[in-house]
Amino acid sequence: MKYYDKLIFELSKEGRTGFSLPDTEWADTTDRIPAGLRRELPPDLPQVSEPDVVRHYVNLSNMNFGVDTGFYPLGSCTMKYNPKINEEMASYPGFGGLHPLQPDDTVQGALSIYGELSDWLCSLTGMAAFTLNPFAGAHGELTGLMIMRSYHISRGDLKRTKVIVPDSAHGTNPASAAVCGLQVVQVKSTPDGVIDIGDLKPLLDDTVAGIMMTNPNTLGLFETGIKEIETSVHAAGGLLYYDGANMNALLGKVRPGDMGFDIMHLNLHKTFSTPHGGGGPGAGPVGVAERLSRLLPSPVVRKSEKTGKYETAGNPTGAGRISGFMGNFGVLMKACAYILSLGNRNIRKVGPYSVLAANYVKESLKDLYKLPVSTLCKHEFVFDGLKEANAGDPEREVTTLDIAKRLLDYGFHAPTIYFPLLFHQSIMIEPTETESKETLDAFVAAMRTIAEEAVSDPGLLRSAPHNTPVRRPDETLAATHPKLKI
Numbered sequence: 001m002k003y004y005d006k007l008i009f010e011l012s013k014e015g016r017t018g019f020s021l022p023d024t025e026w027a028d029t030t031d032r033i034p035a036g037l038r039r040e041l042p043p044d045l046p047q048v049s050e051p052d053v054v055r056h057y058v059n060l061s062n063m064n065f066g067v068d069t070g071f072y073p074l075g076s077c078t079m080k081y082n083p084k085i086n087e088e089m090a091s092y093p094g095f096g097g098l099h100p101l102q103p104d105d106t107v108q109g110a111l112s113i114y115g116e117l118s119d120w121l122c123s124l125t126g127m128a129a130f131t132l133n134p135f136a137g138a139h140g141e142l143t144g145l146m147i148m149r150s151y152h153i154s155r156g157d158l159k160r161t162k163v164i165v166p167d168s169a170h171g172t173n174p175a176s177a178a179v180c181g182l183q184v185v186q187v188k189s190t191p192d193g194v195i196d197i198g199d200l201k202p203l204l205d206d207t208v209a210g211i212m213m214t215n216p217n218t219l220g221l222f223e224t225g226i227k228e229i230e231t232s233v234h235a236a237g238g239l240l241y242y243d244g245a246n247m248n249a250l251l252g253k254v255r256p257g258d259m260g261f262d263i264m265h266l267n268l269h270k271t272f273s274t275p276h277g278g279g280g281p282g283a284g285p286v287g288v289a290e291r292l293s294r295l296l297p298s299p300v301v302r303k304s305e306k307t308g309k310y311e312t313a314g315n316p317t318g319a320g321r322i323s324g325f326m327g328n329f330g331v332l333m334k335a336c337a338y339i340l341s342l343g344n345r346n347i348r349k350v351g352p353y354s355v356l357a358a359n360y361v362k363e364s365l366k367d368l369y370k371l372p373v374s375t376l377c378k379h380e381f382v383f384d385g386l387k388e389a390n391a392g393d394p395e396r397e398v399t400t401l402d403i404a405k406r407l408l409d410y411g412f413h414a415p416t417i418y419f420p421l422l423f424h425q426s427i428m429i430e431p432t433e434t435e436s437k438e439t440l441d442a443f444v445a446a447m448r449t450i451a452e453e454a455v456s457d458p459g460l461l462r463s464a465p466h467n468t469p470v471r472r473p474d475e476t477l478a479a480t481h482p483k484l485k486i
């Protein structure tokens with residue numbers, strides 16, 4: 001029997017403790033607290049021994065799935081392995097113990113990391129300047145769009161309120177544009193999964209603020225028409241925004257700045273190997289072309305030419321302020337440690353290895369899973385469910401949800417499912433560059449077994465998972481009547 005089969009949360013036993021204090025006159029300090037400030041006593045706290053507490057939490061942690069416990073091919077999320085040295089660097093007391101209001105003179109080390117990391121990101125992306133202040137990818141998008149809007153307003157070009165977003169875009173793109181007060185216009189994809197330039201051109205008038213693009217796009221495909229798109233959008237007076245949340249495939253190979261993008265964000269918590277999930281913490285630095293650098297948000301960090309020291313300052317010409325201080329410094333530290341530990345030579349391998357891993361998995365499974373776009377992919381690709389799915393048979397039909405649930409039984413985290421919305425049964429797989437061939441082969445074997453089970457015993461998939469701590473929830477009931485405690 002596994003721990004979670006008898007998981008109980010009520011472990012409290014009257015009088016049991018996990019500590020003992022010496023019996024001195026100081027032991028009971030209750031009467032030293034003024035009566036008006038005391039809570040009613042005794043507080044209703046669990047009374048448990050130290051082993052009970054330790055086992056409870058360690059067992060709970062074992063019920064969790066993380067990139068440190070297994071393969072996590074969640075498309076559009078880049079769940080690569082996060083080297084532990086990153087954590088060690090970020091938690092050095094000299095970094096972890098800083099206060100954001102310390103005078104610049106006392107935090108020169110931290111500010112130089114901010115400055116140097118910005119410089120490295122510039123050279124990796126081809127942008128002229130970066131702000132590291134935004135806390136997440138979506139926060140970076142909002143920052144970038146504020147810069148885009150400020151750029152047009154500063155030129156007196158007030159009509160430009162339209163942002164073009166492809167139909168394959170990550171949901172945060174249209175959401176950020178709407179939050180920024182801009183109007184979202186969708187551009188279609190071709191059957192090959194790239195932007196339909198014929199659909200784009202009529203949208204390019206003098207109300208266009210810009211276009212938001214992901215390249216490789218959400219299908220894992222490189223936008224082959226990028227040069228023509230860049231020329232057309234710029235000719236119409238718009239700016240090009242690059243969603244660089246998943247920069248894995250390009251790292252060290254191609255730079256958005258060289259493709260003509262004016263503004264971009266990166267997700268340090270994806271591409272630059274800092275842990276994510278569960279709501280953060282993250283970092284979504286924003287890079288801009290030279291002519292937009294005066295619009296970066298406050299505060300800015302710069303190196304004084306006179307003294308050679310780093311200093312922080314407000315930016316009176318900037319697009320505003322999007323965070324209290326200078327970003328999630330711990331996350332910046334981890335990205336910095338990651339870049340330094342790979343170095344100039346090895347960081348160039350991230351792109352090719354992640355592309356190789358994705359194409360290897362795609363080619364090993366495409367005889368059993370529907371592959372709507374079969375061209376060479378970059379770091380990820382999308383299947384549209386199983387070829388043999390008993391479609392239309394209400395008793396035997398196997399959906400993408402069933403495949404995802406069954407993968408959990410085989411010890412793999414499920415890929416991203418039902419996204420992108422272009423296909424009904426999307427399964428989006430991103431293996432990343434940090435997995436061995438053996439791990440990829442084991443995943444391929446599980447996916448192939450599932451395809452066989454779909455034919456021989458579809459009920460097994462439709463009721464999966466069978467050996468996880470939590471079985472299949474009733475999705476409707478879970479959403480309408482969530483039960484938040486055991």
Ligand SMILES: *Cc1c(COP(=O)(O)O)cnc(C)c1O
Pocket residue numbers: 076077136137138139170172173214243245246267282284
């Ligand atoms: C993850 C992701 C985002 C959003 O990043 P958050 O840090 O979750 O806000 C935006 N665009 C793409 C393409 C992404 O994959």
